Amino acid sequence: MITIGEVLETNKMILEENLDVRTITMGISLLDCARGTVAETCEMIYAKLMRLAENLVKTGDDIGSEFGVPVINKRISVTPIAIVGAGCCKKPADFVRIAKTLDKAAKKLGVNFIGGYSAIVSKGMTKADALLIRSIPEALAATEHICSSVVVGSTKTGIDMDAVRMMGEIVKATAERTAAKDSLGCAKLVVLCNAPDDNPFMAGAFHGVSEADAIINVGVSGPGVVNHVLKSIRGADFETLCETIKRTAFKITRVGQLVAQEAAKRLGVPFGIIDLSLAPTPAVGDSVADILREIGLEHPGAPGTTAALALLNDQVKKGGVMATSYVGGLSGAFIPVSEDQGMIDAVDAGALTIEKLEAMTCVCSVGLDMIAIPGDTPASAISGIIADEAAIGMVNQKTTAVRVIPVIGKTVGDTVEFGGLLGHAPVMAVNKFSCEAFVSRRGRIPAPIHSFKN
Amino acid sequence: MEKAIITVVGKDAVGILAKTCTYLAEERINILDISQTVVQDYFNMMMIVDLAKSAVPFAKIAQDLSRLAGRLGMEIRIQKSEIFEKMHRV
Numbered sequence: 001m002i003t004i005g006e007v008l009e010t011n012k013m014i015l016e017e018n019l020d021v022r023t024i025t026m027g028i029s030l031l032d033c034a035r036g037t038v039a040e041t042c043e044m045i046y047a048k049l050m051r052l053a054e055n056l057v058k059t060g061d062d063i064g065s066e067f068g069v070p071v072i073n074k075r076i077s078v079t080p081i082a083i084v085g086a087g088c089c090k091k092p093a094d095f096v097r098i099a100k101t102l103d104k105a106a107k108k109l110g111v112n113f114i115g116g117y118s119a120i121v122s123k124g125m126t127k128a129d130a131l132l133i134r135s136i137p138e139a140l141a142a143t144e145h146i147c148s149s150v151v152v153g154s155t156k157t158g159i160d161m162d163a164v165r166m167m168g169e170i171v172k173a174t175a176e177r178t179a180a181k182d183s184l185g186c187a188k189l190v191v192l193c194n195a196p197d198d199n200p201f202m203a204g205a206f207h208g209v210s211e212a213d214a215i216i217n218v219g220v221s222g223p224g225v226v227n228h229v230l231k232s233i234r235g236a237d238f239e240t241l242c243e244t245i246k247r248t249a250f251k252i253t254r255v256g257q258l259v260a261q262e263a264a265k266r267l268g269v270p271f272g273i274i275d276l277s278l279a280p281t282p283a284v285g286d287s288v289a290d291i292l293r294e295i296g297l298e299h300p301g302a303p304g305t306t307a308a309l310a311l312l313n314d315q316v317k318k319g320g321v322m323a324t325s326y327v328g329g330l331s332g333a334f335i336p337v338s339e340d341q342g343m344i345d346a347v348d349a350g351a352l353t354i355e356k357l358e359a360m361t362c363v364c365s366v367g368l369d370m371i372a373i374p375g376d377t378p379a380s381a382i383s384g385i386i387a388d389e390a391a392i393g394m395v396n397q398k399t400t401a402v403r404v405i406p407v408i409g410k411t412v413g414d415t416v417e418f419g420g421l422l423g424h425a426p427v428m429a430v431n432k433f434s435c436e437a438f439v440s441r442r443g444r445i446p447a448p449i450h451s452f453k454n
Numbered sequence: 455m456e457k458a459i460i461t462v463v464g465k466d467a468v469g470i471l472a473k474t475c476t477y478l479a480e481e482r483i484n485i486l487d488i489s490q491t492v493v494q495d496y497f498n499m500m501m502i503v504d505l506a507k508s509a510v511p512f513a514k515i516a517q518d519l520s521r522l523a524g525r526l527g528m529e530i531r532i533q534k535s536e537i538f539e540k541m542h543r544v
Contacts, residue, residue: 004500068533
């Protein structure tokens with residue numbers, strides 16, 4: 001029988017420590033929606049989304065109120081649109097029409113994002129992939145609820161440097177197209193290496209071709225809970241520290257498992273995976289940076305940060321794995337800058353630089369995330385940043401990503417306000433030296449050797 | 455059996471238990487267990503209840519209880535019990 005102490009502990013996590021289910025994401029295959037014309041394809045896509053996700057938002061809200069745990073976001077991920085539109089889209093504007101259709105569906109269904117305006121070009125690009133990539137700036141400017149991602153490399157294929165170069169330009173163009181909104185379009189655009197097919201988190205969510213027709217993936221959260229429990233063991237040895245994080249991650253993840261199974265049952269869609277994540281929000285106390293501070297750093301960015309983060313990330317996985325039957329997605333601690341008040345403070349204090357963040361991405365999920373950079377950063381520098389992150393992912397067999405926002409008209413020292421979960425961010429300095437000649441080379445970086453690990 | 459957990463939290467006062475139980479009896483909600491504790495002057499009560507015989511939908515019960523909570527100056531929550539069982543039991 002459950003004890004009053006256990007009940008009070010759970011409710012304290014929810015009411016005071018920001019424990020929530022960050023997202024229920026329904027993955028939907030649109031492969032069967034491809035038709036000969038753009039109009040027909042759009043019609044099929046809209047109809048399928050309406051049919052499968054009709055009750056998604058209501059179900060999420062019902063589950064939230066019945067179990068007394070907030071289910072923050074209800075989202076959809078779809079088959080990469082470059083594949084769905086490959087037959088019918090002959091110009092970038094054709095893809096934008098599909099983006100607008102998805103946006104219309106998102107509004108009608110009440111979901112806050114649809115992810116999957118994507119192309120997977122880890123080794124090479126089809127004509128359709130190139131068209132979709134070129135359409136991204138316009139698609140993100142013309143829609144509100146669409147997230148776009150481009151996969152430019154993997155451990156098995158190497159890195160498609162032609163795509164990397166192109167994405168530097170596309171990120172820049174997206175920033176310019178949405179300059180009036182502090183280049184907000186770039187907050188919905190991510191460039192990935194080793195992207196998983198079942199990621200429930202935006203902006204990198206898409207429903208991979210290895211997936212079933214429809215599936216429910218859930219991302220949990222709870223940095224505030226971990227932080228709070230660590231306060232109670234201040235100064236303890238590493239064994240106690242790690243055991244405590246593990247135990248807490250288990251509890252957090254069990255809530256995700258329960259919500260995922262319940263959502264799958266009620267929606268009649270199979271349960272896919274739980275993303276074992278610590279996802280921060282700009283809310284005070286809901287911060288991964290605060291955990292790092294509690295572990296013993298004055299600010300994230302101080303020497304020791306990478307080790308502390310590696311420890312945290314590993315314990316979250318170890319605790320979470322046993323709490324759920326299927327793990328997937330990005331699984332790990334997220335370190336977005338603008339979405340985490342502690343990270344913002346660390347940047348403001350001068351403790352955290354892009355270079356240190358890059359080192360941190362070697363040991364955690366996922367990459368350089370939600371970082372505002374000067375609007376005059378050249379496209380080649382953005383390509384260089386993307387190439388660096390992709391290389392870390394490729395060599396270490398992990399997912400890495402870049403979501404940087406070159407904020408047009410702003411420079412180091414300025415602050416950008418994105419609003420809501422996307423938060424606000426100080427503009428961070430980018431290394432001024434050029435990599436133009438490097439990223440201008442054509443072709444791809446070969447896949448790495450899988451032996452002689454050094 | 456359709457188990458749920460009701461928690462009542464607030465400043466201690468006369469009649470909290472009586473009024474909550476009266477409501478539950480009227481709606482045919484069976485009380486399986488009650489425990490209570492006082493933490494920092496706050497009255498914390500937990501009831502394990504069975505909703506199987508009640509005809510009232512869960513959302514309505516939650517609404518009624520929160521209205522009752524308003525009248526008592528307390529906070530009353532009802533949650534399906536699985537969230538606690540999953541979190542605290544392997």
